[in-house]
Amino acid sequence: MSIDISRRALLRAGLGAGAALPLGLAGAGAAGAAPATAAAGAPPSDAEVYGVTTVNPLVVQRADPFVTRPVGGMYYFTGSVPEYDRLVVRGAPTLAGLTDAEETVVWRRPATGPLGGYVWAPELHRIGGRWYIYFAAGDDPNPFAIKMYVLSSSLADPRDASGWGAPREVETPWGSFKLDATTFQHGGSRYYVWAQAEPEIQVNTSLYIARMKNPYELATAPTRISTPTLAWERQGFAVNEGAAVLIRNGRVFMTYSASATDARYCLGLLTADADADLLDRASWSKSPTPVFVSNEQTGQWGPGHNSFTVAEDGTDVMVYHARDYRDIVGDPLFDPNRNARVQRVYWAEDGTPLFGVPVGRGGPIVRLSPLDAPRSFVRHAESVVRVDRDVRELADTQWRFVPGLAGQGTESLQSVNHPDRYVRVVDGVVRIDPVEEGAAFAGQASFRRVARDKGWALQVAGSGAYLVHASGRLTTARRPGRQGTFRPS
Missing domain, CATH: 2.115.10.20 (Glycosyl hydrolase domain; family 43)
Structure with missing residues (x-):
């Protein structure tokens, strides 16, 4: 299958998102992937967490x-x-x-x-x-x-x-x-x-x-x-x-x-x-x-x-x-x-x-903390995405969920301070990279948010694996567990 989508269209989709997307996109998952178990009650929306318009x-x-x-x-x-x-x-x-x-x-x-x-x-x-x-x-x-x-x-x-x-x-x-x-x-x-x-x-x-x-x-x-x-x-x-x-x-x-x-x-x-x-x-x-x-x-x-x-x-x-x-x-x-x-x-x-940076146009902003490390945050450092505690470079920890580059009910995770860059998974390595044309990048940079323990598990659309962290390193696993459940904070 090929996806014919231009760089301009991808950027427009990411930069033009003005509202939070639906949560708990359950039912998504590749064959063989372990399904996430949703906790009772949906997690709060991005706007509910932050209580402030970012449009x-x-x-x-x-x-x-x-x-x-x-x-x-x-x-x-x-x-x-x-x-x-x-x-x-x-x-x-x-x-x-x-x-x-x-x-x-x-x-x-x-x-x-x-x-x-x-x-x-x-x-x-x-x-x-x-x-x-x-x-x-x-x-x-x-x-x-x-x-x-x-x-x-x-x-x-x-x-x-x-x-x-x-x-x-x-x-x-x-x-x-x-x-x-x-x-x-x-x-x-x-x-x-x-x-x-x-x-x-x-x-x-x-x-x-x-x-x-x-x-x-x-x-x-x-x-x-x-x-x-x-x-x-x-x-x-x-x-x-x-x-x-x-x-x-x-x-x-x-x-x-x-x-x-x-x-x-x-x-x-x-x-x-x-x-x-x-x-x-x-x-x-x-x-x-x-x-x-x-x-x-x-x-x-x-x-x-x-x-x-x-x-x-x-x-x-x-x-x-x-x-x-x-x-x-x-x-x-x-x-x-x-x-x-x-x-x-x-x-x-x-x-x-x-205070971070003056943010550009777009929808609600989130910071993501692992369930087992609530005072740590998903952040990018150069081209790598990891989990660190007490990050003073606030903007490196801020993200937007935007319409997925792969489409089909997915979402992509866009950097706030580098809005041309998206989280992507390449051979188990979690990176942040500028948009590239083609289906390969779209699949690596698209996720399905699955409601779990008042947070989300993030399933990689292109592989069915989940983002998880271990000792600051962000990688993937077949089951999310507490290390792969992220709460907005």
Whole structure:
């Protein structure tokens, strides 16, 4: 039997999959293969495991995206619009629902005078039973005379424009260029973090923190906690901006954006102990390398200015913007196609966050752990696929089940960070390789997922054997057992 299928068709099938496929494809199996015994109850779907849409972008042409944690069963979204002239809010009961949700303009800049310049980076916060939008705005005729402001509404629905009052400036000791404010509660205090061009510091912006007196005013003098000193923070512009805070595992993690807003834009990470004095610069340590950067393989460029929320199941989620192309004509600030995206945040065994790479378009993502080694993951290392514990290279452990290259009710396992590559079995060796034309590759790179012990056994379509692991090595066997049962995690 021959299969006439082109490389382009194979790639389109893999890259275009937008939903999880049916589970428990029992009944599949070559002659002589031992059938898997399905456990009572179907294993959870990929979307149920992760609780977050991975069909990106979430919202097109919305930069600096911010999504609230659920409030009254609703998520609310805001972000910078390409015209930089208004504040918008949309809401939905699910993250995925934000894509098509109706958007409301809740404030529009005046035609002239103060606040008549560029409107940037809004954030929507629920504080003390009221809604607040923190944002930055310039003046007319100087749109870059950026200062920070806050709006307030007492209404339950932040999409109701009638509830929002007039903007009030959040003042700092310097009247210079300042933007990208965020706020968070910790240890009984509310904090305010922002980016500013301090006159005495020869960089574009540094990060500052202060304790708040109320949602409009600072209670303490600012502390500069980060300035762009590393090479990757100074590409095009020397920038630290767009802070976002995630408090987990006894620490305060603060991501921030660095460098110019083109393909060089990236995320850095600051960390402080949860019981430390957050107003003391010495409490914060900076990761020496960026934690989230452009990725040529996935086609995502300039990821940055993120926020954090949780999925419907409580899973931590990062919201960020990125472009689908690298090269920009003109000033990247006025390129409209920074699209809002979402993906899950993972956690290493030492309690630190793992962000991986900005993932490309496609359906739900899984990590696979053997039933007998639940803290280990199927990962690729160069061309070999194996099972390792505490893998910090998160993207090497992320996969998508996509329509099988061999067809006939099969699925293929596609790498997330190398989406042109698929898991394949050659003479008992489990590899990850670029697509090749022909029936041989299609059969070696196609599987049948069989429901088993709230996980899956993965049967190779071309041989009837199952993937199993032994001491980190991934190979095949005629029966899956616990070593060949994989649970999504």
